[in-house]
Amino acid sequence: MRHQLLAAAGVLLMCSGWARAAPVDSVITEQFTRLRTYVERGSAALQTRTSSAAPFPVTQGKAYKFEKVAEGVYYATGGVGSNNVVIVNDQDILLVDDGTTPATARALVEDIKLLTDKPVRTVVNTHFHYDHTFGNQVFGPEVEIIGHEYLRNAMLNFDVLHREPYLTSMGTVSTRIAGLQKQIADEKDVSRKASLSKELAAAESVREQLKEVKVTAPGRTYTTKLILHKGRREIQLLFLGRGHTGGDTFVYLPQERIVCTGDMDEGARVAYMGDGVFDEWIASLDALKKLDFQLVLPGHGVPFRDKAVITAFQSYLSDITSQVAALRKQGVSPEDAAKRVDLTSHKKDFPDIQGPGAEPRGVRRIYQWMDEREKR
Numbered sequence: 001m002r003h004q005l006l007a008a009a010g011v012l013l014m015c016s017g018w019a020r021a022a023p024v025d026s027v028i029t030e031q032f033t034r035l036r037t038y039v040e041r042g043s044a045a046l047q048t049r050t051s052s053a054a055p056f057p058v059t060q061g062k063a064y065k066f067e068k069v070a071e072g073v074y075y076a077t078g079g080v081g082s083n084n085v086v087i088v089n090d091q092d093i094l095l096v097d098d099g100t101t102p103a104t105a106r107a108l109v110e111d112i113k114l115l116t117d118k119p120v121r122t123v124v125n126t127h128f129h130y131d132h133t134f135g136n137q138v139f140g141p142e143v144e145i146i147g148h149e150y151l152r153n154a155m156l157n158f159d160v161l162h163r164e165p166y167l168t169s170m171g172t173v174s175t176r177i178a179g180l181q182k183q184i185a186d187e188k189d190v191s192r193k194a195s196l197s198k199e200l201a202a203a204e205s206v207r208e209q210l211k212e213v214k215v216t217a218p219g220r221t222y223t224t225k226l227i228l229h230k231g232r233r234e235i236q237l238l239f240l241g242r243g244h245t246g247g248d249t250f251v252y253l254p255q256e257r258i259v260c261t262g263d264m265d266e267g268a269r270v271a272y273m274g275d276g277v278f279d280e281w282i283a284s285l286d287a288l289k290k291l292d293f294q295l296v297l298p299g300h301g302v303p304f305r306d307k308a309v310i311t312a313f314q315s316y317l318s319d320i321t322s323q324v325a326a327l328r329k330q331g332v333s334p335e336d337a338a339k340r341v342d343l344t345s346h347k348k349d350f351p352d353i354q355g356p357g358a359e360p361r362g363v364r365r366i367y368q369w370m371d372e373r374e375k376r
């Protein structure tokens with residue numbers, strides 16, 4: 001599973017915008033390198049930047065690592081796709097998101113048995129992107145899957161297997177496989193060849209896992225707020241406005257003062273922007289900051305406590321939007337704008353920024369969003 005993980009880098013990281021323009025091949029290489037570093041170093045660098053928390057107690061499963069962040073609340077990392085939150089209630093479990101493949105969701109459910117023998121009864125999808133929802137199908141009718149009404153509509157009607165962000169990720173896995181096959185053929189060193197072959201097998205495994213995906217939308221939806229009472233635990237699902245997509249949910253535990261942000265805020269990582277609604281995104285994050293919480297559990301990255309981390313992302317969003325607007329006004333194409341924007345002044349908050357440029361799908365989306373606004 002660990003090797004599958006490394007191989008799954010393209011899949012795992014697609015929901016976060018990479019922070020500089022680069023040719024596709026180098027982007028893919030960079031993604032794999034970043035994931036390897038992330039897995040092997042336990043994301044230590046990002047942890048120091050975003051988390052002032054003492055390390056949480058850890059339970060290590062076969063595939064997932066669980067950090068106990070509060071009584072019965074675990075932050076689960078190490079699968080294929082999003083990070084997940086496991087909320088163990090008096091009678092049952094609520095999961096926040098379930099990863100990119102049915103296999104990773106099954107591995108999560110299996111590893112959860114190390115924490116409790118209570119059954120999973122509820123899954124909340126924070127937003128419709130594949131890396132948060134494609135595990136949905138492994139749950140039977142006894143499990144209620146809940147998402148914002150926009151999310152259900154998106155999963156049913158957006159043809160999510162043939163659109164971004166999934167499309168590029170599938171292409172990335174295939175490109176990775178082709179690249180590895182070539183590298184293996186050219187490699188003379190026996191041990192290097194063996195390790196490349198392991199990576200190839202893992203990447204092929206992820207490609208196989210993805211073939212099993214049947215897009216499964218939530219059976220229950222809400223529009224602005226849904227409060228669940230699970231035994232003594234109160235769990236609030238909050239829609240605070242559009243942002244990363246048209247229907248993102250914050251999962252808020254008022255008693256524990258914990259909020260799960262999905263990809264609305266990923267701490268020290270710049271989120272994928274291909275479905276962004278940029279002005280509302282900034283406003284929704286303002287609403288988020290008004291909640292009373294002491295810990296944020298993001299859909300990617302690492303937990304953090306400081307609201308200034310959220311402000312830093314708002315500032316990034318506002319900067320990229322105004323830079324792109326200026327370039328668009330000059331008649332620059334989205335592709336060129338993606339190369340020309342310069343967000344390096346945000347590098348202290350987002351260490352992945354290594355030079356000028358931004359993820360092209362996000363910049364294209366800013367153009368499209370501005371076109372839509374002008375038509376209104």
Ligand SMILES: [Zn+2]
Binds near residue numbers: 015127244263272
């Ligand atoms: Zn996402």
